[in-house]
Amino acid sequence: MIEAIAFYSMAAVALLGALLVVSLRNTVHSSLALGLSLAGVAGIFANLGADFLFAGQLLIYVGGIAIIIVFVVMLLGRTSDLHLRQVNQQWGAALLVCAMTGVSLWRLARGYLGVRAAAPAAPTTRAIGLLMLGDYAVPFELVTLVLVAALLGAIFFSRKSADGEVPS
Amino acid sequence: MLQHVYLIPLIPLAASLLILLGAKEDPRSPMPFLGIAATGWCLLQSIAIFYGAATGALSLPYAADWSWFTFGATAGGKPFLYDMPVGVLIDGSAAVMLVVVTLVSFLVQVYSLSYMRGDPRFKRYYAYLSFFTASMLGLVVSSNLLVTFCCWELVGFSSYILIGFWFERPEPPYAAKKAFITTKLGDLGLYLALLLIFCQVGSFQIPQIREYVARGFMPAAAATAIGLGILCGAAGKSAQFPLFIWLPDAMEGPTPVSALIHAATMVAAGIYLVAKCYFIFAVSPVAMETVAWTGAITALLAATMAVVSYDIKRVLAFSTVSQLGFMMCALGSWGFSAGLFHLTTHAAFKALLFLCAGSVIHAVHTNDMRQMGNLDKKMPITFFATLAGTFAIAGIPGFSGFFSKDMILEKVFEHDHESPWPMTVPLFVLMALAAFSGWLLDRGEFFTRLVHFDALPGLAPAHEAAHAPAYLTWYVTAAVFFAIYLAYRLYGGSNFREAESIKRRCAPVFNLLERRYYLDEFFLALVGLSDQAARLAFWIDSEVVDRFFVDGWGLLMLALARLCHLFDDSIIDRSVDATGGLSVSLGGTLRWIVRRGLVQEYLLWSAAVMSVLTLLTLPAQRYCLGASVGLGLLAILTLLLVRRPR
Amino acid sequence: MSLGHYLLLGAALFIIGLFGALTRRNVIGILMSIELMFNAANINLAACNSYLHPAGVAGMTLAVFVITVAAAEVVVGLALVLAVYRNSATAYVEDFSLLKG
Numbered sequence: 001m002i003e004a005i006a007f008y009s010m011a012a013v014a015l016l017g018a019l020l021v022v023s024l025r026n027t028v029h030s031s032l033a034l035g036l037s038l039a040g041v042a043g044i045f046a047n048l049g050a051d052f053l054f055a056g057q058l059l060i061y062v063g064g065i066a067i068i069i070v071f072v073v074m075l076l077g078r079t080s081d082l083h084l085r086q087v088n089q090q091w092g093a094a095l096l097v098c099a100m101t102g103v104s105l106w107r108l109a110r111g112y113l114g115v116r117a118a119a120p121a122a123p124t125t126r127a128i129g130l131l132m133l134g135d136y137a138v139p140f141e142l143v144t145l146v147l148v149a150a151l152l153g154a155i156f157f158s159r160k161s162a163d164g165e166v167p168s
Numbered sequence: 169m170l171q172h173v174y175l176i177p178l179i180p181l182a183a184s185l186l187i188l189l190g191a192k193e194d195p196r197s198p199m200p201f202l203g204i205a206a207t208g209w210c211l212l213q214s215i216a217i218f219y220g221a222a223t224g225a226l227s228l229p230y231a232a233d234w235s236w237f238t239f240g241a242t243a244g245g246k247p248f249l250y251d252m253p254v255g256v257l258i259d260g261s262a263a264v265m266l267v268v269v270t271l272v273s274f275l276v277q278v279y280s281l282s283y284m285r286g287d288p289r290f291k292r293y294y295a296y297l298s299f300f301t302a303s304m305l306g307l308v309v310s311s312n313l314l315v316t317f318c319c320w321e322l323v324g325f326s327s328y329i330l331i332g333f334w335f336e337r338p339e340p341p342y343a344a345k346k347a348f349i350t351t352k353l354g355d356l357g358l359y360l361a362l363l364l365i366f367c368q369v370g371s372f373q374i375p376q377i378r379e380y381v382a383r384g385f386m387p388a389a390a391a392t393a394i395g396l397g398i399l400c401g402a403a404g405k406s407a408q409f410p411l412f413i414w415l416p417d418a419m420e421g422p423t424p425v426s427a428l429i430h431a432a433t434m435v436a437a438g439i440y441l442v443a444k445c446y447f448i449f450a451v452s453p454v455a456m457e458t459v460a461w462t463g464a465i466t467a468l469l470a471a472t473m474a475v476v477s478y479d480i481k482r483v484l485a486f487s488t489v490s491q492l493g494f495m496m497c498a499l500g501s502w503g504f505s506a507g508l509f510h511l512t513t514h515a516a517f518k519a520l521l522f523l524c525a526g527s528v529i530h531a532v533h534t535n536d537m538r539q540m541g542n543l544d545k546k547m548p549i550t551f552f553a554t555l556a557g558t559f560a561i562a563g564i565p566g567f568s569g570f571f572s573k574d575m576i577l578e579k580v581f582e583h584d585h586e587s588p589w590p591m592t593v594p595l596f597v598l599m600a601l602a603a604f605s606g607w608l609l610d611r612g613e614f615f616t617r618l619v620h621f622d623a624l625p626g627l628a629p630a631h632e633a634a635h636a637p638a639y640l641t642w643y644v645t646a647a648v649f650f651a652i653y654l655a656y657r658l659y660g661g662s663n664f665r666e667a668e669s670i671k672r673r674c675a676p677v678f679n680l681l682e683r684r685y686y687l688d689e690f691f692l693a694l695v696g697l698s699d700q701a702a703r704l705a706f707w708i709d710s711e712v713v714d715r716f717f718v719d720g721w722g723l724l725m726l727a728l729a730r731l732c733h734l735f736d737d738s739i740i741d742r743s744v745d746a747t748g749g750l751s752v753s754l755g756g757t758l759r760w761i762v763r764r765g766l767v768q769e770y771l772l773w774s775a776a777v778m779s780v781l782t783l784l785t786l787p788a789q790r791y792c793l794g795a796s797v798g799l800g801l802l803a804i805l806t807l808l809l810v811r812r813p814r
Numbered sequence: 815m816s817l818g819h820y821l822l823l824g825a826a827l828f829i830i831g832l833f834g835a836l837t838r839r840n841v842i843g844i845l846m847s848i849e850l851m852f853n854a855a856n857i858n859l860a861a862c863n864s865y866l867h868p869a870g871v872a873g874m875t876l877a878v879f880v881i882t883v884a885a886a887e888v889v890v891g892l893a894l895v896l897a898v899y900r901n902s903a904t905a906y907v908e909d910f911s912l913l914k915g
Contacts, residue, residue: 001822003815004815007815007819009422010821014823014853015823015826015827015830018830018831018834018850019825020841020848021830021834021843021846021847021850022830022831022833022834022837022838022850024715026899027830027840027842027843030843030846031842033848034846037850037853038849038853041853041856041857044820044823044860045856045857045860046855047815048820048860048861048864049864050863050864050874050877052874052878053856053874053877053878055862056878056881057856057881060881060882060885061849061853061884061885062879064885065849065884065885065888068888068889068892069842069845069846069888069892072842072892072895072896073842075896076842076895076896076899076905080900085839085859086838086839086840086843087837087838087839087859088768088837088838088839088908089809089832090768090769090836090837091836091837093772093776093803093807094775094832094833094836094837094894095833096799096802096803097772097776097779097803097832097836098779098829098833098836099799100779100780100783100796100799100800100860101778101779101782101802101828101829101832102784102825102826102829103773103783103795103796103799104779104796104861105782105825105828105829106822106825108821108825109818109821109822109825109873110818111818112816112818112821113816113817113818113819114547114816114818114864115816115818115865115866116816117864117865117868118366119868121864121868122868123870124874127870127871128871128874128875128878131871131872131875132875132878136875141878142879143879143882143883146882146886147882147884147885147886149883150886150887150889150890153889153890153893154889154890154892154893155893156893157890157893157894157896157897158893158896158897166872201884237853735888744891764911765911765912766908766911767910768835768836768837768844768907768908771835772836775832
C-alpha cells in the first residue's frame with residue numbers, strides 16, 4: 001500500500017515535470033521543471049531500493065546538470081521570447097511517431113506486469129563500489145577519460161581569447 | 169653366286185650416286201669408267217647365272233627374301249600378321265633379261281664414250297645411265313610386286329631425265345613430259361591391279377600369288393580386272409595402242425639413250441611384267457584375248473605410220489612400237505617362250521640399228537633419210553652392221569629375227585586356227601615393212617627349254633596345239649623379199665619421183681599416217697577436257713561453295729552478332745544505366761529530405777523509421793500490424809504536409 | 815508494484831522526451847529532452863536489476879555510467895551552444911541550417 005502510494009506520487013511528479021519541460025514557453029521555467037522531474041526520478045530509484053542511485057541522481061543530475069542548464073539558459077538571456085512559440089511545425093508528425101513508439105513499448109511492457117519482486121531490497125552501495133573497482137575497472141577508467149575530455153572540450157569551446165574574439 | 173644376286177641392282181645404283189656426287193664436270197673425268205666398270209661386273213654375274221642355268225648347274229627358280237616391315241591385315245575375312253618382304257626371284261625369264269639388260273647397257277656406255285664426248289654434262293650422263301641400269305635390274309630381279317612397281321616408276325623417271333637431257337632446246341623437255349605423263353596414265357591401271365591383287369590375295373609376293381591362283385582361289389572376274397590393269401601399265405610402258413604416242417617423240421634424247429631405253433630394255437619392261445604375271449592371264453581368257461588384240465593392233469598401226477616418216481630415228485621408233493606389239497600379241501596367244509625369245513633378239517638387233525643410225529647421224533649431221541645415200545663406201549663397218557640388222561629384223565632366214573618371228577607366227581597360228589585372217593594377215597604385212605636385227609642363238613628349242621611357262625596344274629590351255637603348216641615360213645619369206653625389192657625400187661637412187669607421185673595420189677591416207685591417226689590431238693583434247701572440268705570445279709568451289717556457304721555463313725554470323733549487339737546495347741546496357749539512374753534519382757529524392765538543412769527533421773525521419781521497425785519486431789497480430797503500418801503511413805503523410813516552405 | 819509499472823513509467827518518460835526532442839525550437843530545450851530520455855533508460859535499468867536480478871548490481875552500475883556520460887555530454891553540448899550563440903545571436907535550432915542542400 002505504502003509502496004503503491006510512493007510509486008504513483010513519484011511517478012506523477014516525474015511525468016508532470018517532463019510534460020512541463022516539453023511544453024512551457026519560458027525556457028527558465030522549463031529548466032526548473034526539468035529539475036523537478038529529475039527529483040521525481042530519484043524518488044523512483046528510492047522506491048526500487050537503489051539507494052546509491054537515488055543519492056547519485058540527486059547529487060549529479062538535480063544538483064549538477066539541472067543547475068548548469070539553468071545557468072546557461074540565463075546566460076543566453078532570451079527572456080524576451082515569451083511571446084514566441086517554443087514548439088515547432090512538426091509537432092503533429094512527432095506526435096504520431098511518439099504514439100507508434102508508445103504502442104510498441106506498451107505492448108512490450110505489458111508482458112511484465114505480473115512480475116513481482118523476489119526479495120526485499122538490500123543496500124547496494126558497497127556492491128556497486130566493489131563492481132566498479134573490480135570487474136568494471138576498465139570502463140571506470142575510460143569514463144574518467146571521457147570526463148576529462150568533456151572538461152577540456154567545454155573549456156575550449158567557451159573561453160574568450162585575448163582580443164575578445166571567441167574561438168569558432 | 170646366286171646368293172649375291174641382290175647386289176646386281178645395287179652396284180650400279182652406288183656407282184650412279186658416286187658419279188653424281190663425287191666429282192665435278194670435266195671432259196677428261198674418269199668417272200664414266202666407274203659406271204662402265206659397275207655395269208661390266210653386273211654383266212659378268214649375269215652371264216655366269218645364265219650359263220649356270222643353261223647347263224643345269226644352277227637350279228631355278230631361286231628366291232630369297234628379307235623382311236622389310238610387318239602389319240596386321242585381313243584376307244578372306246580372317247586376320248593375320250602380314251610381313252612385307254623385299255626379295256629376289258630368279259627364274260628362266262629373269263636370267264635372260266639380266267643378260268639382255270646388262271649387255272646392252274654395257275655396250276651403250278662404251279659407245280657413249282665417243283658419242284657424248286665434249287658434252288658439257290658428260291659425267292652426269294653416265295650417272296643417269298647407271299641409275300637407269302640399277303632401276304631396270306631391280307625391276308627384273310624383284311620378287312615383290314610393290315618393289316617392282318617402285319622400280320617401274322624409277323625407270324620411268326630415268327627415261328624422263330634422259331630424254332630431256334639436252335634441255336636447252338624446247339623439244340626435249342616437252343617430249344620428256346609427254347613420255348612421263350603418258351606412261352603415268354598406264355601406271356594408274358597397274359596400280360589398281362596391284363591393289364586388287366592385295367585385296368584378293370593378301371600378299372605382293374609373286375610365288376605366293378602364283379600359289380593362290382594355282383589352288384583356284386582367284387575368281388575369274390578378279391583375274392580379268394587384274395590382268396587388264398597390268399595390261400594397262402604394260403601398254404603405257406611398252407608403247408602399245410593407244411599409249412604409244414610418247415615413243416616417237418622420245419627420239420629427242422641422245423641416240424645411245426634411245427638405243428638402251430627405248431629399244432631394248434625399258435620398253436621391254438611391260439612385256440616382262442606380263443610374262444612374270446602370266447599365271448593371272450592364264451585363268452582369264454578375256455584378259456588374254458585383250459592382250460593379243462592390243463598387240464596386233466599396235467603392230468599394224470605403228471608399221472603404217474613408219475612408212476611415211478623421213479627421220480631415221482622416227483622410223484626406228486615406229487618399228488620398235490610395231491615389234492613390241494608383235495611380242496604382246498605372242499604373249500596373248502599362249503606363246504610365252506616365243507614372245508620372250510623375240511624380246512631377246514629384238515633387243516640385240518634394235519640396239520644395233522640405233523647405234524648405227526647414231527653413227528650415221530654423227531657423220532652427216534642430219535636425221536633426214538632423203539639426204540642420206542651412198543655412204544657404204546665411206547662408212548663400211550656401219551654399212552655392214554646396218555645390213556645385218558636390217559636382215560635380222562626383216563626375218564631373212566638364218567638371222568635371229570627369222571627364228572623368233574617364226575616361233576611367234578606358229579604360236580599365233582595355233583592359238584587361233586579357227587579364224588586366222590584377222591590375226592595373221594597383219595603380221596604378214598608387218599614383217600615386210602619393218603627392219604632390224606642382231607645375232608643371237610638360233611635354236612628356238614634351246615630357248616624354249618630355258619624360258620617356258622609351267623602350266624599350272626589343272627589349268628592347262630584349253631585348246632589343243634595344232635602345228636602350223638610348213639608353208640607358213642615360205643610365204644613369209646617370200647613376202648619379205650618382195651617388200652625389200654619394193655623399197656629398193658621406190659627409194660633407191662637419189663630422186664624419189666615415183667615415191668612422190670604415189671604420195672600425191674594417196675594424199676588422204678598419207679595425211680592420216682603422218683598425223684599419227686590424230687592420237688596426239690585426241691590426248692590433248694582429253695587433257696583440255698580435264699582442264700575444263702577442273703575449271704568448272706574451281707568455279708563451283710569459289711562461287712557457289714565459298715560465296716554461298718562460307719561467305720553466307722559469315723554474313724549470317726555477322727547479322728547474329730549485330731542482333732546480339734543490339735540486344736546488349738538496348739536492353740542490357742539500358743538496364744544497367746537504368747539501375748544507375750535509379751540510384752541517382754533515389755539519391756536525388758533522398759536529398760529532398762535534407763534539403764532544408766534542419767537537424768530536427770533528420771531526427772524526425774530517423775525516429776519515424778525506428779518506430780516502424782520496433783513495431784515490426786513485436787509478435788504480429790493482424791490488427792496490430794495493420795494499425796502500425798497505417799500509423800506509419802499517416803506519419804509520413806503528415807511529414808509531407810507540414811513541410812511548408814521556409 | 816510490478817516490473818511492468820516501472821517499465822511503463824520509463825516508456826512514458828521516454829516518449830515525452832522524444833516528443834520534446836522533435837519539437838522544441840530552443841537548443842537547450844532539445845538538450846533537456848535528451849536528459850529525460852536518459853533518465854527513462856536509467857529507470858529501466860534499475861527496475862530490471864531489482865526485479866530480475868536482485869542478487870547483483872550490474873544494472874545499477876551501468877546506470878551510474880549512464881549518468882556520468884550524460885553529464886559529460888550536457889557540459890559539452892552547452893559549451894557548444896554558448897559558442898554558437900556568440901556567433902549567431904540565436905538559440906533556435908531552425909536557424910542553424912548550414913547543412914542545407
